[in-house]
Amino acid sequence: MTTPTIIHVEDVSKRFVMHKDKSIKERILNFSRARKHQDDFWALKDISLDITMGTTVGLVGHNGSGKSTLLKVVGGIIQPTTGNVSRRGRMAALLELGAGFHPDLTGRENVYLNSAILGLSRSETDRYFDEIVDFSGIEDFIDTQVKFYSSGMYVRLAFAVAVHVDPDLLLVDEVLAVGDEPFQRKCMAKIAQFQAEGRTIVLVSHSAEQVGALCDRVVVLEHGEMLHDGDPAQALRVLRGSFSDEAVRHEEKLEAEGRPEHHVVEVPQVTVTASDQDTDGIIAPRADIHVSVQYEVLETIEPWLIGVALETAVGNVVYRMTTRELGETLPLQPGTYELNVTFKNHNLGGGSYSVSVGLAYESGATILVVNPAATFEVADYGIGRGAIRLDVESSVKRIAAARAAGIS
Incomplete structure (x- = not known):
């Protein structure tokens, strides 16, 4: 019906x-x-x-x-x-x-x-x-x-x-x-x-x-x-794609008006690979996930940092960190560089995920945000659902006999 x-x-x-x-x-x-x-x-x-x-x-x-x-x-x-x-x-x-x-x-x-x-x-x-x-x-x-x-x-x-x-x-x-x-x-x-x-x-x-x-x-x-x-x-x-398209249209409008938006750093490419993934690119449980952020410093810049976040398909942050927390010092001089981050033996649950990348000065001002910068898929485990995987053990035991009052 x-x-x-x-x-x-x-x-x-x-x-x-x-x-x-x-x-x-x-x-x-x-x-x-x-x-x-x-x-x-x-x-x-x-x-x-x-x-x-x-x-x-x-x-x-x-x-x-x-x-x-x-x-x-x-x-x-x-x-x-x-x-x-x-x-x-x-x-x-x-x-x-x-x-x-x-x-x-x-x-x-x-x-x-x-x-x-x-x-x-x-x-x-x-x-x-x-x-x-x-x-x-x-x-x-x-x-x-x-x-x-x-x-x-x-x-x-x-x-x-x-x-x-x-x-x-x-x-x-x-x-x-x-x-x-x-x-x-x-x-x-x-x-x-x-x-x-x-x-x-x-x-x-x-x-x-x-x-x-x-x-x-x-x-x-x-x-x-x-x-x-x-x-x-x-x-x-x-x-998220419409937000990105809107940003592109905004930049195109500024360029058409002769006042292009100025970025001191650009992120032309972000890629995700893994130590164990199938021919369709689906990442296996417990594999190492490698995130590579290619960026270009266009002019001499003040001290800054890069933030990388893993998010679920609906935008919930699973994990985020910055290069400052990782102990990495980013170059201040113009040039093309690459940041590589490896998530060892990941515990992500099965499903779709995205990587977002944010660039900011150490003073806190935002330089650029790319969201989503890349997407990837994790294979299902077959037990449970969620953004993370936990090792679970279970048992069933009897703790008391049934009471006699109408219970068979």
Whole structure:
């Protein structure tokens, strides 16, 4: 049996009009030439996707890529310029800090107001009220006007309301980045519970770790267009590639304008090899991993260092170190050089990894970051999963006889 679709997005585009006039007076004076004083900005361009029930979908991309716009279109907050969006089931949304809250009302009053907006009756809100307040952890301030709340208190109460209205669909836009660590863990646990219950979640986040941990599908957007829709690990590789492409375009733009970006050091090549790998380049367990960083010093430079990091496919750092920690002194004079680092008898778990390289002055200022600089694959071990491999032993033993009370 096919899983029903909860969100259907068909050829959706969204245009915003940007006015060049700096004041109402200028707009009135230029009314007859209005088109010359405005530009069209297409935040979304022909986006189509179906989201089935019970999935957790991440929307990622650089700033201005259209993630939040797409989430608001899905949530019905803004209407698309062209195309159609259809949804089913009860929806709850956390699209921006304090959305749906009235600053002059107390936290208690806003709980009832927000619950009503999300479709709960007063009697249903009465039934959930104590749970909402307990989850938010702001019992002492529940009868205070929310305009006196901190950003963390806003998020606590808004998230508590959203997850207690029994939604079939939860939309979340970056607000989980606000709030202290214990509350973030509580939110992640609640989302995990929602996933176990088969609810649908659409999440916008800049955290690769969060996206990799929560999502079973990721959509990558760039300049309003969809670059990828599918596997999270592959999506985050595409995302990193889009960041690199953006940097290249930025440099090309500067060069076209006659002001090229200046680097005192360049990294033309980073390679990864191993003492034991198959014909496809997949690295065997316990092999030595060799990372070679070729770099070119273009002019005399102040004391500096190179950082090398191994990261998982979703961007979590497994291990990082710098040449200063390794006791290596880097050359200051122009020339082409090579840094070789060997990770002896690696304990990495099976899967895809990347190498990132960062160059910085010893004073701390960044020179250049290349991420990812190279990728590699480690063979599966067959026992357990994770970013590292541990030698594990196990046993089963009887510590007591079963109690007689109805146990056979």
